């Protein structure tokens with residue numbers, strides 16, 4: 021591969037992994053710090069993606085809007101709407117035990133996705149929304165724009181990291197972890213457990229919405245296919261588990277590392293497999309990711325960069 | 338009325354049978370192993386592909402080949418329990434839940450690799466429907482699915498209340514620590530749970546595959562409705578799960594009937610949302626289900 | 634005469650720090666042995682350790698002269714030990730008859746029908762309740778179901794953890810009487826009790842456990858008369 025080709029492959033790799041890093045940071049707030057099992061990441065991601073796309077595209081008769089707003093406004097709208105969706109879900113679900121929260125969040129995420137596919141007047145259904153702008157669109161053209169967008173994404177990664185880190189170190193974050201590790205004791209100490217959980221869930225969902233928005237701007241086109249639970253919800257879980265849940269650096273490392281494995285295996289399978297197997301290569305990669313998750317769960321539970329004082333959760337806690 | 342029965346009620350009961358057989362396993366696994374098994378739908382898929390493959394070699398009626406699909410699903414379930422779930426048993430069960438999401442993907446990607454992601458049919462050609470009293474037209478599959486499910490429900494009830502293994506299963510579901518104190522071999526009970534749950538999942542998968550087609554997302558797409566059914570029936574209450582399955586199946590299908598005016602009550606494209614909504618509503622208002630199941 | 638159960642230097646816990654340390658205990662054949670002690674002393678942990686439900690870090694447990702340290706619970710039932718835990722000791726959704734039946738699975742009695750008849754003779758209250766879910770019974774009746782279940786495997790040694798906890802005084806006397814009846818059928822009993830005074834009255838031998846260690850041992854009457862025990866566990870007062 022020629023050098024410029026490789027360079028821009030790297031750029032698009034870093035854009036995608038940056039967006040995954042944001043998702044991992046968001047999930048880390050919910051699961052790593054708050055112990056909340058969100059299995060519906062794809063739903064909040066989708067809400068954010070569509071919110072930002074509709075806010076920023078030029079007016080169209082195919083879907084709601086667009087409103088032609090600047091990208092940052094779109095991303096704020098993504099955060100607000102995804103946060104609101106998260107608030108609604110949390111309001112009814114955070115008091116549920118983790119298995120039930122998993123079912124409820126996955127169910128609500130699927131309903132959201134179903135609505136997106138079917139509400140054609142709002143989202144243009146499965147045909148999707150085209151012509152989604154990127155920030156600084158008028159300034160630079162072509163591949164330089166990719167570089168600029170890469171910088172934009174990683175500025176947001178940095179911002180999400182700072183926010184997460186602040187939350188983690190604040191009294192609020194300490195209370196949150198105390199609730200995660202011993203709910204009864206926290207309750208006995210007079211903490212409003214439900215409120216903390218609600219806040220955690222909303223903050224996490226808002227950040228997931230921003231990641232969704234960024235994805236829409238990355239591809240400049242958005243259809244329901246971009247909100248597949250497999251690529252959004254599941255991969256993010258694997259990333260956070262492998263990176264180190266409870267640790268923000270671990271979350272980013274997991275996003276980068278697993279995305280690197282995912283992309284590299286794509287190159288490998290495309291080169292090594294006979295042509296008639298190429299179409300199946302993505303299934304092999306999914307299989308490998310599924311197996312990798314099992315390995316992480318059994319032998320590598322604290323992840324690449326473990327939490328400072330890792331929780332050990334045994335039965336009956 | 339006749340139209341309602343032929344085109345809505347009978348298909349609804351068929352869908353209910355599928356949900357019921359899937360939900361029984363989910364409920365038993367939830368009761369005995371104490372975790373929500375998110376690979377259960379994919380266990381159905383595995384069973385359906387087992388029968389599909391068997392049909393290629395032995396072209397008889399797919400229902401006769403259910404043992405092949407059941408055997409494949411049982412082997413798959415026992416293998417993932419041994420290698421993926423058992424190592425996590427001493428940890429909080431949420432890790433097993435996460436593991437089961439991974440297992441779901443492993444099953445699905447294997448199905449895609451081994452059988453391709455195409456839609457494949459289990460029965461070629463059209464079987465004429467059974468005509469009862471000259472007016473009721475019931476597709477043979479629908480009659481078979483509903484009847485077989487009812488027979489299985491009775492057999493399962495007898496097994497759970499009369500046999501030593503069945504009673505041990507209920508005991509472990511009720512009070513796992515006391516069951517250990519009484520000297521019950523919990524691992525054996527767990528193996529039996531997988532055997533029964535996987536066999537019933539395979540049967541459900543075959544019904545679903547015959548009703549439409551066999552494809553890698555077959556079971557995953559049905560799974561949330563089965564969770565809804567299991568919760569509705571009360572976790573750890575297999576008979577409740579069967580009732581729950583029929584109720585969810587009826588609710589989904591009948592919600593598209595033109596109860597008021599000429600239009601369907603809700604658009605068929607939102608049909609699956611009905612099951613999810615019932616599940617969410619249950620989790621909020623009555624997580625112990627209709628029949629007072631356990632709460633984790 | 635050698636002891637039926639002989640515990641020596643037992644140290645055990647739940648993975649972290651040991652909860653009981655160097656505990657010695659002998660239970661003679663066909664005796665009623667009682668363990669008393671303050672809350673959190675490790676009494677339940679001692680019973681659980683004998684029944685292989687904790688992590689044993691040191692010491693030995695022998696049953697009728699045979700070393701059984703390290704055997705699994707399921708292997709202890711056939712050897713002739715049964716246990717009734719402190720709480721959650723019945724299967725609430727199983728009927729009384731099914732609860733009793735569960736007791737036979739790990740060690741089938743020689744003559745099932747006779748064993749069950751004997752147990753129902755001990756607990757006639759249960760006869761009318763056989764078809765009812767155990768969860769619907771009163772606390773005292775549940776205790777009977779629990780003990781009945783444990784007796785179905787025809788144990789030589791029965792471990793009881795606070796069988797009178799939460800029962801009304803009337804029922805309390807009844808359960809103690811029943812325990813003596815069980816002993817008459819040839820079963821040896823080792824029980825933990827909070828109601829120390831009544832328990833010591835029926836005890837052939839009693840042990841006081843404090844902070845996970847042996848504190849005092851003696852016959853029931855000796856401990857009832859012991860000033861130290863009276864002050865700490867019998868609410869001060871004179872010996873009755």
Ligand SMILES: Nc1ncnc2c1ncn2[C@@H]1O[C@H](COP(=O)(O)OP(=O)(O)O)[C@@H](O)[C@H]1O
Pocket residue numbers: 647652670671672673674675676677678679
């Ligand atoms: N399952 C367990 N895991 C960890 N610690 C336990 C467990 N059960 C009891 N403990 C601890 O062991 C100590 C003794 O408990 P226990 O044996 O139940 O006391 P007792 O029955 O004398 O009241 C207590 O400090 C208690 O907190």
Ligand SMILES: [Mg+2]
Pocket residue numbers: 676677678719794
């Ligand atoms: Mg105790």
